[in-house]
Amino acid sequence: MTDLFSKFDALIQQRETLLSTGQRDPFSLVMEEVKSPTVAVVNGKETILLGTYNYMGMTFDPDVIAAGKKALDDFGTGTTGSRVLNGTYQGHRECEDALKEFYGFDHAMVFSTGYQANLGIISTIAGKDDYVLLDIDSHASIYDGCAMGNAQIVPFRHNDIEALEKRLKRLPEEAGKLVILEGVYSMLGDVAPLKEMVRISKEAGAMVLVDEAHSMGFIGEHGRGVAEEQGVMDDVDFIIGTFSKSVGTVGGFCVSNHPKFEVMRLVCRPYVFTASLPPSVVATAATSIRKLMHGSEKRAHLWENSRKLHAGLKALGFTIGTDEPQSAIIAVIMPDLEGGAKMWESLLNEGLYVNLARPPATPANMTLLRCSLCAEHTSEQVDEILGMFERAGKATGII
Amino acid sequence: MTDLFSKFDALIQQRETLLSTGQRDPFSLVMEEVKSPTVAVVNGKETILLGTYNYMGMTFDPDVIAAGKKALDDFGTGTTGSRVLNGTYQGHRECEDALKEFYGFDHAMVFSTGYQANLGIISTIAGKDDYVLLDIDSHASIYDGCAMGNAQIVPFRHNDIEALEKRLKRLPEEAGKLVILEGVYSMLGDVAPLKEMVRISKEAGAMVLVDEAHSMGFIGEHGRGVAEEQGVMDDVDFIIGTFSKSVGTVGGFCVSNHPKFEVMRLVCRPYVFTASLPPSVVATAATSIRKLMHGSEKRAHLWENSRKLHAGLKALGFTIGTDEPQSAIIAVIMPDLEGGAKMWESLLNEGLYVNLARPPATPANMTLLRCSLCAEHTSEQVDEILGMFERAGKATGII
Secondary structure, three states: OOOHHHHHHHHHHHHHHHHHOOOOOOOOOOEEEEEEOOEEEEOOEEEEEOEOOOOOOHHHOHHHHHHHHHHHHHHOOOOOOEOOOOOOEHHHHHHHHHHHHHHOOOEEEEEOOHHHHHHHHHHHHOOOOOEEEEEOOOOHHHHHHHHHOOOEEEEEOOOOHHHHHHHHHHOOOOOOEEEEEEOEEOOOOEEOOHHHHHHHHHHOOOEEEEEOOOOOOOOOOOOOOHHHHOOOHHHOOEEEEEOOOOOOOOOEEEEEOOOOHHHHHHHOHHHHOOEOOOHHHHHHHHHHHHHHOOOHHHHHHHHHHHHHHHHHHHHHOOEEOOOOOOOOEEEEEEOOHHHHHHHHHHHHHHOEEOEEEOOOOOHHHOEEEEEEOOOOOOHHHHHHHHHHHHHHHHHHOOO | OOOHHHHHHHHHHHHHHHHHOOOOOOOOOOEEEEEEOOEEEEOOEEEEEOEOOOOOOHHHOHHHHHHHHHHHHHHOOOOOOEOOOOOOEHHHHHHHHHHHHHHOOOEEEEEOOHHHHHHHHHHHHOOOOOEEEEEOOOOHHHHHHHHHOOOEEEEEOOOOHHHHHHHHHHOOOOOOEEEEEEOEEOOOOEEOOHHHHHHHHHHOOOEEEEEOOOOOOOOOOOOOOHHHHOOOHHHOOEEEEEOOOOOOOOOEEEEEOOOOHHHHHHHOHHHHOOEOOOHHHHHHHHHHHHHHOOOHHHHHHHHHHHHHHHHHHHHHOOEEOOOOOOOOEEEEEEOOHHHHHHHHHHHHHHOEEOEEEOOOOOHHHOEEEEEEOOOOOOHHHHHHHHHHHHHHHHHOOOO
8 A cells, every 4th residue: 555644754754853852842732721812721831822813802702602602502503504505594694794784895605614715715706717816925725725726826926016016917908817915914914005906906907805814803993904994995806704813713704795796605615515604603703793893992902912012022122024013913033943943932831822933834934933912911911921022032042 | 807707697697597486595595593403493484404414413412502601601712723823722632532432543633614624634645646536426525625636536436336446456556546435425315335445445555535424423333434334444544524414513524543644733734724613613512422422322213214204205106316215315306407496395385494406416417305314303203294295296296
């Protein structure tokens, strides 16, 4: 027998070598207890969470939890069916209504994961003779949607307006074109120049899809994301988002004003051929989305946290991925993978969890300690976090 | 602008024509209330559910619901992170432990949907120079896993042992080969000849993946599926399954005894780049799986229901997809799409929900009314169902 796993031998070896040095494995942590959106117990130790996507801290909101429990009682634990057969309950419709209201769009379609939303929408709307233009730093689910579909893929340099314009101009005028952008790019937490990019895309006859996964809930006056902040909501054809970040559960969605959008429910394979979300999940999502509409105070506090952490880390001598805080993600650039892994472990020993991001997942093959702030972090917690960074940075020689 | 939706115009037109006749839309039903695994309210009318995948009726099990509510209180509504970062909670490990125990396998990996389990495992383990052999009636998620991956795809005729053998013999001896089979095929509810197919696959040096989505919980002595029933558990390399059928919630999994299996957690993109399941979902899944281990009475009753419905429909003069009941799915073959749609609507008016399956999703372009039985259907409900089929069949002239 030819072992299909032999292709992973080099990786397995590399990993064993790393762990044999005594380095803690950054990719197999278990949250033994979770006490709040910002505190968990890891390896028996109380730990501040600074590496979740729980931006708005909705996961322990009493109304949201109550909605989930009620749906368990009323509708049971699952639908055991696809949205197009027996898997559309009242709650799925209510969740889509909440999304339509949140964004002010005509159509909303809920997917079982955010990954499947990108996979499904991209692979379905862009067909064989169409072109998909995407930023090279796009999320894996966007690349996977391209891999599953049949369109021609045209990548362009990250956040580079001219590069996008050049590529658009090279394409046949009559061809279908889809430009895919993200509001916030998750590795460095930087924001896309949507205003310019949407304008040149529309001028070139392209449709525009914006993934607002890392901006929903706290960017823009109503938390609709970067498209709202930059005033281009009306020119965006599709907004993709997720329930597993600011909304605080799991699932994905696409909203659109396209008059033919509802046909997606019949032709989008990752929507049709998958079980719908459990009633408790759509109930928590709908409740959370409606609360996010009135979350301006939380939004303001999240921004305070972001600015405070960014300024504090900079003052300590760390190198940050963006000159100014552009989102709730503050990426601290490490000198190399070895130093980054040590710093990550040192912070964990201090009682702080951040995300270690390493090549090849990172731009320019950087090693990053990615910090994601939450609206539920108190100002005192941010002070504490800065103290931990200072001690760990000095202990590892990074500052 | 070239409208990317113009490719769907013919379908939109076709659908509008169908619905303009007054035919109720089989693909946009809403379950307004769900009273039990077998009864819902649809369009204000109490309706028996005979078209769910709720085979073991676990969705309203009080222990399962209680586990979901406790997890909401203890761990919140979501993890807001990937399994490899902050998204592995105690409950995800417990759910994987339950799966290992259920199957008696060394490794278990939980995905956020069953669709992503097939997508991820297939596209990751079968690489550029490998071959994937699959039954032409395979589920969409299997085909989509092939489309996303880079292996050579070799389809073979449904459940045809010789066809599989011939294709295996044509492939280079040294090449990596993955044979993908399903325990039960969902359209007709027929079972694969796993014993012979697994043997010839192993003889040809192939690895074998069996999708037991529609057999887990009630086929085999311990409900492990067709591989257990046919005595080939030890020769199967990967079992894929879902939480959205017998288990009663949402999610997917792969179990394996392969010593290198854990590397999947690092390289399988639909596992890495997606948020993990909410704590309440894995808690309900783990509780349900443990109860299914002791579900032999429920299993026996489900089989009684299946035999009774199969015999009853046959006696009424309907044409069934399989000569004998082979699973919990009884597929009633309709003369054509028009007749099938009328019969489906007539049953719904009687107060019975079944699945209408139509070309191109069906084998040999048949139109099917797919009935899926539940262990919670009472014998009286099955009688009632047969009465409804008789009346609707006569009214539509199908019997």
